[in-house]
Amino acid sequence: MPTGTLLYAQSGGVTAVINATASGVIAEARARKVKVLAARNGILGALREELIDTSKEPAAAIRALAHTPGGAFGSCRVKLKSLEADRARYERLLAVLKAHDVRWFLYNGGNDSADTANKVSKLAAEFGYPLTCIGVPKTVDNDLAVTDCCPGFGSAAKYTAVSVRECALDVAAMAETSTKVFVYEAMGRHAGWLAAASGLAGKNADQAPHLILFPERPYDEADFLVQVRKVVARVGHCVVVASEGIQTADGRFVADAGGGKDSFGHTQLGGVASFLAGRVKDQLGLKVHWTLPDYLQRSARHIASRTDLEQALAVGKAAVQFALKGMNATMPVIKRVSDAPYRWKIEAAPLDRIANHEKKMPAGFIRKDGYGITAAARRYLEPLIRGEAPPPYGRDGIPDYVALKNSAVRRKLPAWKE
Amino acid sequence: MPTGTLLYAQSGGVTAVINATASGVIAEARARKVKVLAARNGILGALREELIDTSKEPAAAIRALAHTPGGAFGSCRVKLKSLEADRARYERLLAVLKAHDVRWFLYNGGNDSADTANKVSKLAAEFGYPLTCIGVPKTVDNDLAVTDCCPGFGSAAKYTAVSVRECALDVAAMAETSTKVFVYEAMGRHAGWLAAASGLAGKNADQAPHLILFPERPYDEADFLVQVRKVVARVGHCVVVASEGIQTADGRFVADAGGGKDSFGHTQLGGVASFLAGRVKDQLGLKVHWTLPDYLQRSARHIASRTDLEQALAVGKAAVQFALKGMNATMPVIKRVSDAPYRWKIEAAPLDRIANHEKKMPAGFIRKDGYGITAAARRYLEPLIRGEAPPPYGRDGIPDYVALKNSAVRRKLPAWKE
Numbered sequence: 001m002p003t004g005t006l007l008y009a010q011s012g013g014v015t016a017v018i019n020a021t022a023s024g025v026i027a028e029a030r031a032r033k034v035k036v037l038a039a040r041n042g043i044l045g046a047l048r049e050e051l052i053d054t055s056k057e058p059a060a061a062i063r064a065l066a067h068t069p070g071g072a073f074g075s076c077r078v079k080l081k082s083l084e085a086d087r088a089r090y091e092r093l094l095a096v097l098k099a100h101d102v103r104w105f106l107y108n109g110g111n112d113s114a115d116t117a118n119k120v121s122k123l124a125a126e127f128g129y130p131l132t133c134i135g136v137p138k139t140v141d142n143d144l145a146v147t148d149c150c151p152g153f154g155s156a157a158k159y160t161a162v163s164v165r166e167c168a169l170d171v172a173a174m175a176e177t178s179t180k181v182f183v184y185e186a187m188g189r190h191a192g193w194l195a196a197a198s199g200l201a202g203k204n205a206d207q208a209p210h211l212i213l214f215p216e217r218p219y220d221e222a223d224f225l226v227q228v229r230k231v232v233a234r235v236g237h238c239v240v241v242a243s244e245g246i247q248t249a250d251g252r253f254v255a256d257a258g259g260g261k262d263s264f265g266h267t268q269l270g271g272v273a274s275f276l277a278g279r280v281k282d283q284l285g286l287k288v289h290w291t292l293p294d295y296l297q298r299s300a301r302h303i304a305s306r307t308d309l310e311q312a313l314a315v316g317k318a319a320v321q322f323a324l325k326g327m328n329a330t331m332p333v334i335k336r337v338s339d340a341p342y343r344w345k346i347e348a349a350p351l352d353r354i355a356n357h358e359k360k361m362p363a364g365f366i367r368k369d370g371y372g373i374t375a376a377a378r379r380y381l382e383p384l385i386r387g388e389a390p391p392p393y394g395r396d397g398i399p400d401y402v403a404l405k406n407s408a409v410r411r412k413l414p415a416w417k418e
Numbered sequence: 419m420p421t422g423t424l425l426y427a428q429s430g431g432v433t434a435v436i437n438a439t440a441s442g443v444i445a446e447a448r449a450r451k452v453k454v455l456a457a458r459n460g461i462l463g464a465l466r467e468e469l470i471d472t473s474k475e476p477a478a479a480i481r482a483l484a485h486t487p488g489g490a491f492g493s494c495r496v497k498l499k500s501l502e503a504d505r506a507r508y509e510r511l512l513a514v515l516k517a518h519d520v521r522w523f524l525y526n527g528g529n530d531s532a533d534t535a536n537k538v539s540k541l542a543a544e545f546g547y548p549l550t551c552i553g554v555p556k557t558v559d560n561d562l563a564v565t566d567c568c569p570g571f572g573s574a575a576k577y578t579a580v581s582v583r584e585c586a587l588d589v590a591a592m593a594e595t596s597t598k599v600f601v602y603e604a605m606g607r608h609a610g611w612l613a614a615a616s617g618l619a620g621k622n623a624d625q626a627p628h629l630i631l632f633p634e635r636p637y638d639e640a641d642f643l644v645q646v647r648k649v650v651a652r653v654g655h656c657v658v659v660a661s662e663g664i665q666t667a668d669g670r671f672v673a674d675a676g677g678g679k680d681s682f683g684h685t686q687l688g689g690v691a692s693f694l695a696g697r698v699k700d701q702l703g704l705k706v707h708w709t710l711p712d713y714l715q716r717s718a719r720h721i722a723s724r725t726d727l728e729q730a731l732a733v734g735k736a737a738v739q740f741a742l743k744g745m746n747a748t749m750p751v752i753k754r755v756s757d758a759p760y761r762w763k764i765e766a767a768p769l770d771r772i773a774n775h776e777k778k779m780p781a782g783f784i785r786k787d788g789y790g791i792t793a794a795a796r797r798y799l800e801p802l803i804r805g806e807a808p809p810p811y812g813r814d815g816i817p818d819y820v821a822l823k824n825s826a827v828r829r830k831l832p833a834w835k836e
Contacts, residue, residue: 014591016584041594070587076595161816163714166434169488169819170717173432176459177494182713200816274692291712295600296581299588302721305815385815390808397723397803398579398618401587 002034002324004103008054009039009046010138011109011116014071015152016159016301017312018138021108022072023065024316025136026054030062032324037100037409041074043107043116047089048416049096051409064402066313067391069301072404079112083119090123092416098129099412104323108136108316111144114331115355121329135331135351136319138312140298142193145357146349147333149384151315152298154308157197158385159300160186160241163293165201168208168239171289175237181228181280183290184209185273187297188243191360192216194297195243197381199373208239210371213276215245216361217370219254224276225283227371232286242272302399306387311344318346342383420452420742422521426472427457427464428556429527429534432489433570434577434719435730436556439526440490441483442734443554444472448480450742455518455827459492461525461534465507466834467514469827482820484731485809487719490822497530501537508541510834516547517830522741526554526734529562532749533773539747553749553769554737556730558716560611563775564767565751567802569733570716572726575615576803577718578604578659581711583619586626586657589707593655599646599698601708602627603691605715606661609778610634612715613661615799617791626657628789631694633663634779635788637672642694643701645789650704660690720817724805729762736764760801 008025010018022038029036038052039045045052052073054062065072080086097105097120107117114135121133137144142153164184171182186194192214202208210231213219231238246254255272273290280288311334318332330348337343365377373381391399426443428436440456447454456470457463463470470491472480483490498504515523515538525535532553539551555562560571582602589600604612610632620626628649631637649656664672673690691708698706729752736750748766755761783795791799809817 010591014588044594068587069584071591074594075591077592078595158815162720163718165816165819166487166717166719167713169486170432170713173428173489173493174495176462176492177496179713200814289712290710291714292708292710293714294707294709295585295588295597296709296711296714299584300581301584302580382814386813387815388808388811390806393806395804396618396800397576397805398583401583 002032005035005037005101006104006106006320006323007037007039007046007097007100007102008106009042009108010071010073010075011042011107011113012075012077013140013298014069014075015138015140015298016069016155016304017151017309018108019068019070019072020066020309020312021136021138021151021316023062024313025106025320026062028317028320032320034320034324037102038073040406042076042078043080044076044078045074046093046096049411049413051100052406053409056405056407061402061404064400066309067301067399068401069299073406080116080119083123090119093120094123094127094129095413097131100409103131105131105133106136106319106323107133108138110139110141111354111356111358114351118329118351118355132323132326132328134319134323135354136315137331137333140187140194141191143191143359145354145359148336148344149311149334151308151312153193154305154311154384155300155303156187156194156298157381158305159297159303160194160197161200161385162303164198164209164239164241167291168201171237171239178287179237179289180232180286181238181240181288183240183242183273183277183288185271185290185292186241186243188215189245190215190358192243193361195241196361196365196373196377197385198241199377200381200385206235209241210235210238211240212372213240213242213246214366214370215243215247216366218249219246220249221279225279228280229284240276242276244272246272301391304389305385306389307384309389314346322348339379339383342386420450423519424452424454424522424524424738424741425457425464425515425518425520426454426524427460427526428489428491428493429460429525429531430493430495431558431716432493433556433558433716434487434573434722435569435727436526437483437486437488437490438727438730439554439556439569439734441480442731443524443738444480446735446738450738452738452742455520456491458824460494461496461498462494463492464511464514467829467831469518470824471827474823474825479820479822482818484727485719485817486819487717491824498534498537501541508537511538512541512545512547513831515549518827521548522550522552524552524554524737524741526556528557528559529772529774529776532769536747536769536773550741550744550746552737552741553772554733555749555751558605558612559609561609561777563772563777566754566762567729567752569726569730571611572723572729572802573718573721574605574612574716575799576723577715577721578612578615579618579803580721582616582627582657582659585709586619589655589657596705597655597707598650598704599656599658599706601658601660601691601695601706603689603708603710604659604661606633607663608633608776610661611779613659614779614783614791614795615803616659617795618799618803624653627659628653628656629658630790631658631660631664632779632784632788633661633665634784636667637664638667639697643697646698647702658694660694662690664690719809722807723803724807725802727807732764740766757797757801760804
């Protein structure tokens with residue numbers, strides 16, 4: 001039985017399956033008799049010494065984490081800077097880890113979190129404190145380097161493809177006398193992965209989505225409006241999926257154009273779909289509806305992808321195994337073995353290769369005309385949304401999501417002030 | 419074997435289960451050897467003599483309609499006026515029905531459609547043409563008179579409750595350093611049924627949704643902002659569900675305040691959630707996110723309520739039975755027999771009692787403070803979202819929704835011009 005404690009923390013935007021990773025971590029650690037603490041609200045809880053004793057949770061609650069969206073211990077948007085610039089915070093972090101005999105630190109997040117885990121491991125080495133730091137991948141943005149895909153993305157991708165298929169059937173039925181153009185805004189500030197996933201909803205050019213707008217391609221309004229008009233003429237209606245991060249050729253975010261102040265000086269929160277819908281209405285005079293799913297797309301555990309769930313559990317389990325083997329400054333990543341049949345396995349990748357890198361969509365995933373996905377994109381994306389993994393439902397018709405006790409661990413250090 | 423043809427048409431906004439009603443209609447008619455035509459794009463197809471021969475569809479396709487959202491034959495937003503004002507259209511309608519030997523006309527929609535079916539039946543009587551007209555209930559707005567609830571509402575209500583539960587878990591995890599207030603815009607221009615359904619997501623005042631804004635209560639901005647601040651202070655975050663139809667005390671739609679033109683003269687499509695989010699940001703300085711699910715909420719067959727599906731099938735089946743019994747100018751409605759256990763049955767109601775009436779939410783369903791639902795509302799709403807009825811999924815991870823052939827029936831009349 002290894003001595004010491006394992007600390008697990010969640011970071012950044014949560015997903016439908018980040019708690020499945022937590023479930024994988026805790027179940028694997030329990031099987032190996034390792035005590036798991038969790039930081040409340042991510043790295044902030046570690047700095048504040050707000051720790052949670054996961055041993056107070058019954059096994060059923062840990063299993064139920066695998067079907068519960070959100071972040072069960074709380075997450076945070078706090079990015080630590082360089083070791084020099086943020087020295088005091090890193091040292092405090094190390095002090096908290098030491099005080100609770102933490103020998104394994106698992107940080108579940110994106111590339112910022114990989115960077116933090118990497119830096120903590122460097123500082124521990126500098127201080128001669130024996131600590132194994134593991135980054136655990138998570139992000140709906142699918143923009144982590146090295147790993148073939150990111151847990152969280154597949155479920156958001158499935159939500160996107162299914163929702164677009166469904167609302168397209170609605171629009172098709174109404175188009176003759178009502179809505180002719182529908183605009184769906186997908187998350188993705190820098191990379192169009194989720195917008196691309198919507199392409200799985202249709203099998204040919206006449207099936208929705210008819211036009212996808214990627215942040216990787218400049219938004220050309222005149223051409224966009226021509227395309228919309230053409231699709232409406234050909235199909236009778238047009239479903240557009242736009243990435244929130246689309247930009248004009250001169251690098252301005254289209255979303256920012258849609259905001260501003262109204263005539264009363266009130267803030268107008270626009271967004272891309274709202275803006276594009278307005279342009280279609282003004283310039284083409286077509287009836288338009290639009291949707292901004294926002295957090296719904298990343299928290300929709302009820303429509304999670306089974307592939308995604310299995311990968312989220314697997315990276316959690318592997319993270320504990322890597323930690324106990326002392327594989328410091330690594331991340332369990334997903335390696336695609338084959339497309340058809342889809343096969344994958346977990347490998348270890350050094351955090352140095354992941355921290356602060358961003359994976360863009362390959363250019364070969366976007367159709368030449370810029371408004372759709374290629375066969376290569378389909379081969380990559382389709383397995384990631386495959387399979388269903390519905391949560392259990394209560395008698396009340398709502399999924400039976402678990403709320404943990406989140407029992408606080410007694411503090412050992414003085415309170416921390418920035 | 420009855421002689422003559424049955425004509426079925428879909429009307430108004432489609433739902434996740436209106437095709438289940440169509441499935442019920444066609445299956446029941448087939449069992450009784452009655453030929454079913456469907457009008458393309460609702461009443462418009464009947465006027466234009468654009469009819470579809472449903473006998474060309476295999477039994478499997480008719481069964482698959484029960485799990486396919488949208489409107490399989492097309493719907494429309496066309497309201498016929500009084501018999502006097504729209505005489506030419508009613509007479510054309512009758513001519514088309516006669517030409518195709520239609521003896522039973524089933525119109526699947528809301529109270530406008532009930533009114534149309536009622537008027538067609540009166541005109542047929544006037545002309546001595548033997549026709550049985552049946553209204554078949556459908557609307558996510560749940561605002562039809564007489565019937566206890568409307569097919570389509572339960573599934574949209576389930577979508578709403580589940581989505582609010584899920585995004586609330588996301589917000590709770592992020593609130594310490596990021597989004598503190600989340601605003602969800604529910605459909606409901608005149609009645610707050612769907613907003614009320616979101617109340618099922620939480621069991622107590624600290625569980626989301628923390629504040630519901632109903633069109634039945636005037637929107638008081640000062641008080642609303644006080645409430646948001648209080649909830650954030652107490653819970654750490656605040657989830658607001660707002661009905662698209664909320665109005666200020668002087669009767670202005672809040673949604674209209676959020677729109678207008680930006681400084682470039684571009685149309686700003688705002689909506690209620692966007693507007694409220696802007697107010698929270700400006701007045702309280704809190705980080706806010708918002709969602710506008712729009713059509714997603716009424717087309718999400720993947721999260722349909724089993725109760726709703728069963729009722730949608732049942733009204734379709736009953737409509738055929740009523741038709742063949744010659745129960746002219748009636749609608750099969752849902753009669754609640756008991757709350758617990760939830761029991762219901764189908765009854766016949768005269769269209770006169772339904773046409774052009776609108777059912778508001780009972781005052782006793784809204785909490786005294788105006789921001790939540792009562793126990794009576796829960797007793798009414800909860801059975802309607804109970805049970806799951808997932809569609810079959812393809813190997814591609816997307817529900818296997820059916821596309822019908824929709825074979826056109828040969829025209830017998832000259833083309834129709836308004």
